[in-house]
Amino acid sequence: MTADQVSTVFAALADPTRRAILARLAAGEATVNELAAPFPMSVQAISKHLNVLERAGLIVRTREAQWRRCRLEPAPLRTLAEWVDQYRRFWEDRYDTLDEYLNELKGKDDEPAQ
Amino acid sequence: MTADQVSTVFAALADPTRRAILARLAAGEATVNELAAPFPMSVQAISKHLNVLERAGLIVRTREAQWRRCRLEPAPLRTLAEWVDQYRRFWEDRYDTLDEYLNELKGKDDEPAQ
DNA sequence: CGTATATTCAACCTATCGGTTTATCAACCA
DNA sequence: TGGTTGATAAACCGATAGGTTGAATATACG
Incomplete structure (x- = not known):
């Protein structure tokens, strides 16, 4: 999955209407009409969301x-779950160990380079 | 985590510059200057990304x-990882079992309600 | 004090987003 | 054939995103 694809999937999931559509499709x-029914917006707007x-x-x-039948394609979400989880573990580990450790070692008298 | 918070975190992660900043902070x-250095854009632009x-x-x-020292706050990412993973499992399960099962049962002679 | 550095604020610009309305296309049906 | 329904396309609009430049703010330092 390229960085661009990651951006696209994140952006698609950033809209609550689109997440609701996905939840419905689960x-x-x-x-399209069935998907649009619960929402207070036009079918055309939903069609645009489906494009995204x-x-x-x-x-x-x-x-x-x-x-036009719509169905979920779980593959990108699986990839994204792995992506997020990997980053999460990396961040938590790094932050809890290396960074804090270095801060402990160096004390508080250090300043960032200019 | 409210739906609005989920949207905000997804939107924040949808930009490759911001993901790179987070990776750097790991x-x-x-x-701010240190974070801005590798990017081909102004410090002000990075400052805006940091606001987001x-x-x-x-x-x-x-x-x-x-x-201004910036550091990672892994909490929301942990929440998001759980969110994504829960949805992923739900979708995969639902799609692989209930939906396909119903389709098998009903055959292909059904039409959506109008 | 005055100056340099780190950062933010404000104004601006262009592009995209998320919605609308109107028109068009495609498929069914009487 | 003509009409109805499902869905998309196109044009439009206001708001926001993401970048710029220039000014303002805050802190350190000589």
């Missing part, structure tokens, strides 16, 4: 007569 | 003479 496939989710690889849309 | 605290990261709770800034 219960099963749905059409599709470009992020989080859903796939299949044509079926005049309907 | 190696230890740093000042601070509002998302991902860093804290402490005043020290004329410097």
